[in-house]
Amino acid sequence: MNESCTRVLLVACCLLASTAWAQDGSPGKGIYTCTTADGRKLTGDRPIPECTAREQRVLNPDGSHRATLPPFLSPEERAAKEAADRRAAAERIAQLDAIRRDRTLMQRYPNEAAHQRARLLALDDANKAMHISERRIKDLGAERKPLLDEAEFYKGRPLPGKLKQALDANDASVEAQEQLIENQKAEIVRVNARFDAELARLRKLWAGATPGSMPPLGELTKTAPPATPKPGASK
Incomplete structure (x- = not known):
């Protein structure tokens, strides 16, 4: 899959996430905020495409924290994360x-x-x-x-x-x-x-x-x- 197709899919994931948040019954709109890899702080009323690989905070209209949107991971990234989680769990068991x-x-x-x-x-x-x-x-x-x-x-x-x-x-x-x-x-x-x-x-x-x-x-x-x-x- 080329880079442009990957980006289209990530943006689609963002839009789906935005729809889910809009339908969750919470009063008012959510405010999405994140910091990009180059240090820019971005804010929007829906998941931010530039931060699909980074954690995004979801705020209520009054600025209080509502939730945290995890990074969107590719299958390869998800597999790597699961492997890292398994290693960390094994290390914790060994330490105990x-x-x-x-x-x-x-x-x-x-x-x-x-x-x-x-x-x-x-x-x-x-x-x-x-x-x-x-x-x-x-x-x-x-x-x-x-x-x-x-x-x-x-x-x-x-x-x-x-x-x-x-x-x-x-x-x-x-x-x-x-x-x-x-x-x-x-x-x-x-x-x-x-x-x-x-x-x-x-x-x-x-x-x-x-x-x-x-x-x-x-x-x-x-x-x-x-x-x-x-x-x-x-x-």
Whole structure:
């Protein structure tokens, strides 16, 4: 659609709006006023074509405000406005959610001692699992010793199938326990990183920062440096 056709349609919209206002039952004529993009203030007794893209105020004859006529939007402009409105609504929801999370965090941890107790409790399961695996590796070492002693009798010869199978099973069990230990070490690092990020946030909130004013915790932990060892973490 060319520019002249677009302008004709906009003027037609203005005339239709003017007719609607004239038929709304309000006493007296409406006075339309607006300010153009170049700063000119225009006034008329019907919607002003020069201000179809701008907000127009509708006044009563005594100069009091009756209503506001929104800009006439093209389909493209309307789609852009609706998209902007959706983004703004999503941002408002995200902000309210951030405020709620911060307030919940402060209620859960009213002070640093409470947060430290929660950290140690969260680390407890991983530490216990590591200790169990470490003890199991020691037991597997004890179980392996008689197998190695028996293997000495077959030095330079193939091991009997049963003995070889027992040694292989022992090796596999040790490897599995070592992998479990590595997994628990990684879990300890993850837990400490989460509590480090929470503590940094809580210290700001305790000091008076507004809930919801900081980036989400997920963004902080993505860039957080490796956690320093904390009490209760196995070495």
